[in-house]
Amino acid sequence: MASRPTGASPAPLSAHGDRHFDGLAEKFASSLYGHPRGELRLTLLDHLLPELLDLHQQPLLDVGAGLGQMGAWFARRGHAVTLSEPAAEMLDEARRVLGEEALAPAPRFLALPLQALPEQAPGPWPLIVCHAVLEWLGDPRQALHTLSGLLAPGGQLSLMVFNRDALRLSNIVKGNLDKALADRLAGTGQRQRLTPISPIAHAEVVEWAGECGLDVEGSAGIRVFHDYLRQRDPDPETLAKLTALELRHCRDDAYWRLGRYLLYTLRKPEEPTA
Numbered sequence: 158m159a160s161r162p163t164g165a166s167p168a169p170l171s172a173h174g175d176r177h178f179d180g181l182a183e184k185f186a187s188s189l190y191g192h193p194r195g196e197l198r199l200t201l202l203d204h205l206l207p208e209l210l211d212l213h214q215q216p217l218l219d220v221g222a223g224l225g226q227m228g229a230w231f232a233r234r235g236h237a238v239t240l241s242e243p244a245a246e247m248l249d250e251a252r253r254v255l256g257e258e259a260l261a262p263a264p265r266f267l268a269l270p271l272q273a274l275p276e277q278a279p280g281p282w283p284l285i286v287c288h289a290v291l292e293w294l295g296d297p298r299q300a301l302h303t304l305s306g307l308l309a310p311g312g313q314l315s316l317m318v319f320n321r322d323a324l325r326l327s328n329i330v331k332g333n334l335d336k337a338l339a340d341r342l343a344g345t346g347q348r349q350r351l352t353p354i355s356p357i358a359h360a361e362v363v364e365w366a367g368e369c370g371l372d373v374e375g376s377a378g379i380r381v382f383h384d385y386l387r388q389r390d391p392d393p394e395t396l397a398k399l400t401a402l403e404l405r406h407c408r409d410d411a412y413w414r415l416g417r418y419l420l421y422t423l424r425k426p427e428e429p430t431a
Contacts, residue, residue: 174295175270176344176354178223178244193396194383197403198418199226201379202288202317204404206230209375209422210313215283218307220271221290225251228264231286237262239278243270271300274307281309289418292319292353298365305369308425314371316421317379321356323417330385359414362421371423377408378416385415 206212214235219228222240224247232238232255240255242248248268255264269277271290287304291297297318304314321342328337336342344352366373382402383391391399406412413419 175243176293177270178247193391194380194417197383197396197400198379200400201377201403201407202227202420203230205377205407205420206315209377209420210284210315212236217284217286218274218278218280218282220274220285220287220304221293222251223247223289225254227286227288229255229258229260232260232264233258235261236284239265239267241267241269241271241274241278243268271303275303278307280307281312282307283309283312284315285312286315288315288317288420289319291316292355292357294355297355297357298361298368301362301365302369305371305423305425308371310425310428312425313374314421314423314425316362316423317418318357318362318421319353320378320414320416320419321358321361323384323415324352324356326415327384327417357419359419362419366421366423369423371425373421374424375422376413377420378413379407379418379420381407381412381416384417 212234214237216237217231217239219231219238219240222228222242225240228238228240228251240248240251242251245268248266252266267278271287271294285304285308291300294300301316304316308314324342325337325340328334328342342356344354363373380403383399386399388395407416
């Protein structure tokens with residue numbers, strides 16, 4: 158497999174080379190969840206997660222919890238949710254949103270980056286959710302190893318990553334052919350830009366999961382059609398039809414790897430009995 162293109166970022170990142178969203182909670186919310194693409198993403202996850210995960214109200218760690226949408230989704234279903242997020246403003250908003258609901262058990266909130274979790278929240282966890290996080294890290298491969306170490310034997314990791322191959326296709330569709338040929342796909346980390354610094358290919362997820370001893374149990378594409386449309390903000394009727402198509406084909410072999418995000422269920426094997 159080809160090595161990842163590298164390059165210095167002009168924007169300050171964390172000590173680990175990660176991109177955090179300090180001071181950008183409002184922009185993040187409006188750019189994603191204030192847009193039909195965010196609504197579609199949540200609709201697809203609402204449909205897919207019960208298919209892909211064993212949901213038994215077990216304790217759950219939400220890594221890079223952001224504004225708390227996924228944490229709230231699981232908490233409403235009776236899970237004891239711990240939300241970990243390094244950006245204080247984002248975590249405060251998640252705390253506010255979840256605090257408006259009478260959730261039991263009450264969620265916990267940790268102002269921590271992924272790298273601190275082995276010491277501060279080691280588990281082992283029967284279920285970990287890590288959605289749209291690895292692509293913002295300087296070393297996503299090591300991050301997956303860290304997540305694997307937090308999983309209990311038999312536990313599941315719901316992993317969603319920004320798809321490098323879809324980003325390439327999107328640039329080609331837009332006519333950015335020189336950029337695609339040079340494989341200049343990663344974002345720079347500049348403060349107001351939301352292109353991830355480490356977009357991830359399907360082949361990398363499979364390779365890294367194998368290194369960690371994790372089994373790939375299921376997969377799906379999130380927004381396999383939407384992001385290639387010429388109409389950037391579809392009207393409600395078009396969005397409804399598009400949602401029906403996304404739901405119909407998000408797990409089809411012909412389409413799922415076109416998704417702007419790739420969703421996986423990874424399982425840590427049970428420890429052999431003596």
